[in-house]
Amino acid sequence: MNRRTSRGNRWGLALTGIVLLLLGAYALARGLGAFGRVRALTPIMNFFVRSFLAAWSPWIWWAIALVAVIVALLGLRWLFVQGRRDSRDSLRLETGPGGVTDLTAKGMASAVAADIETSPAVLSAGADLGCSGARPLVRLRLVADEQAPMSELRDHLSGVAIPHMRGALEADRVPAVARVTLEPAPTAHRVVH
Amino acid sequence: MSTGAHGADEPVTTPLGGQTMEAPLGGATVRVTDRPPSGAERAADRAAMRAFRPRRTVPAVVVAALLTILGVVVAAQTISALAGRPLRWLPLDRMLIWAATTPWSNSPFLLGAALVALIGLALLVTALVPGRPRLVPVRTGDADLIIGMRRRSFARALAHAAEGVPGVHAARASVRGHTAAITATTSGWDRERFGADVHAAVLSRLVALSPVEPYHVKVNVRERK
Numbered sequence: 001m002n003r004r005t006s007r008g009n010r011w012g013l014a015l016t017g018i019v020l021l022l023l024g025a026y027a028l029a030r031g032l033g034a035f036g037r038v039r040a041l042t043p044i045m046n047f048f049v050r051s052f053l054a055a056w057s058p059w060i061w062w063a064i065a066l067v068a069v070i071v072a073l074l075g076l077r078w079l080f081v082q083g084r085r086d087s088r089d090s091l092r093l094e095t096g097p098g099g100v101t102d103l104t105a106k107g108m109a110s111a112v113a114a115d116i117e118t119s120p121a122v123l124s125a126g127a128d129l130g131c132s133g134a135r136p137l138v139r140l141r142l143v144a145d146e147q148a149p150m151s152e153l154r155d156h157l158s159g160v161a162i163p164h165m166r167g168a169l170e171a172d173r174v175p176a177v178a179r180v181t182l183e184p185a186p187t188a189h190r191v192v193h
Numbered sequence: 194m195s196t197g198a199h200g201a202d203e204p205v206t207t208p209l210g211g212q213t214m215e216a217p218l219g220g221a222t223v224r225v226t227d228r229p230p231s232g233a234e235r236a237a238d239r240a241a242m243r244a245f246r247p248r249r250t251v252p253a254v255v256v257a258a259l260l261t262i263l264g265v266v267v268a269a270q271t272i273s274a275l276a277g278r279p280l281r282w283l284p285l286d287r288m289l290i291w292a293a294t295t296p297w298s299n300s301p302f303l304l305g306a307a308l309v310a311l312i313g314l315a316l317l318v319t320a321l322v323p324g325r326p327r328l329v330p331v332r333t334g335d336a337d338l339i340i341g342m343r344r345r346s347f348a349r350a351l352a353h354a355a356e357g358v359p360g361v362h363a364a365r366a367s368v369r370g371h372t373a374a375i376t377a378t379t380s381g382w383d384r385e386r387f388g389a390d391v392h393a394a395v396l397s398r399l400v401a402l403s404p405v406e407p408y409h410v411k412v413n414v415r416e417r418k
Contacts, residue, residue: 005248006246006248006249009248009249009250009252009253009320010249010320010321011320012253012256012257012320013249013252013253013256013316013317013319013320014316014317014320014321016256016260016313016316017312017313017314017315017316017317017318017319017320018313018317019313020309020310020312020313020316021310021313021314021317022313023306023309023310023313024306024307024308024309024310024311024312024313025306025310027297027302027303027305027306027309028303028306028307028310030297031296031297031298031299031302031303031306032298032303033298039297040296040297040298041296041297041298042296042297043292043293043294043295043296043297044292044293044295044296044297044299044302045289045292045293046293050293058275061271061274061275062271062275064267064271065267065268065271065272065275068263068264068265068266068267068268068271069264069268070264071260071261071263071264071267072260072261072263072264072265072268073264074260074264075257075258075259075260075261075262075263075264076257076261078253078256078257078260079254079257079258079261082250082253082254082257146346146349146350146353146398148401149401149402149403150331150340150342150401150402150403151401151403153340154331154333154338154340157338157340158333158335158338162337162338173337174337175336175337175338175339176337176338176339177244177339177340177341178338178339178340178341179328179341179343180328180331180340180341180342180343180346181342181343181346182342182343182346182347182349182350182402183346184353
């Protein structure tokens with residue numbers, strides 16, 4: 001899932017929350033007599049509402065149906081974007097006079113992972129390449145030696161792996177997000193003959 | 194039997210690989226560096242915290258599914274009625290009669306309205322409160338390099354650091370909020386010394402792991418019978 005989905009979730013929840021809060025608070029206030037005792041005692045669907053519906057029928061029902069269809073479509077879209085990923089199968093490098101270069105993301109990702117695994121602090125690594133807008137980004141899954149200081153991993157990523165990626169992708173910036181699992185380094189077994 | 198490690202509240206300063214760790218012995222909050230972070234470092238810290246914030250997928254899926262169902266039901270009912278072949282998924286006639294005869298001050302209706310308002314408030318809070326990061330963000334000083342440690346392995350690394358202290362047989366660690374609680378089982382009798390050693394070992398591992406957020410370390414020493 002990417003950052004846009006996360007932001008969309010917050011907006012969707014906030015808007016739905018505001019609508020429900022306003023509707024509930026209005027009904028509660030009116031029922032408790034905040035707008036006058038007479039209004040609290042009138043039926044929920046009073047004469048004015050009924051005559052309004054009758055006066056605008058059938059157009060009002062078409063309008064209600066249209067709003068319901070829009071709500072259903074928005075709900076469906078909201079559901080589908082939950083699975084949205086920013087990973088790509090291929091990355092297109094800048095178009096120049098020589099043409100366009102397409103990189104296989106999988107090949108590039110395994111090269112990145114192999115590059116990261118050269119650090120003694122890293123026990124294993126996996127990578128996914130994606131795009132944030134037009135900019136490439138890399139997602140890393142690392143298993144790191146829990147004894148190694150995090151500065152060692154950080155220095156290797158920022159001093160070796162990311163500059164290599166920048167060069168390969170011909171990009172000024174390649175943001176990287178690494179999810180690290182810490183594990184004890186496997187103990188070396190000595191075999192004495 | 195379980196005891197607090199020590200009672201001293203005097204801050205101690207331990208040089209640690211070019212970094213300085215300041216901590217009162219009894220329960221320390223680790224400050225990873227001895228200087229305040231610069232503007233770029235603060236921006237990098239914020240980016241790391243934001244990257245691992247909860248995505249709110251579960252409430253979003255629930256609300257999106259309910260909205261879809263509501264939209265489909267209302268649209269189907271309305272369009273079928275307009276087409277002259279009404280679907281009878283909902284008892285609309287009875288609902289209309291109920292709404293036409295029930296006043297706004299009706300108690301069950303008020304209860305329902307309060308419930309709707311509360312659900313709305315809960316959704317609003319879910320959307321606005323940032324929530325704890327799912328991973329422990331690491332200080333990198335670079336907003337383009339975001340590193341997060343899995344919480345369980347972070348706690349395990351602290352427990353392993355405690356187990357590295359001579360005389361400690363086993364250790365458990367749990368990280369809740371900004372507190373890392375370590376329970377170490379020892380075979381010795383000198384609780385004070387074990388407590389201080391475990392404390393120092395865990396602090397030095399914490400400094401090496403350099404989390405963005407400060408952590409308070411609490412040590413409990415148990416004696417193995």
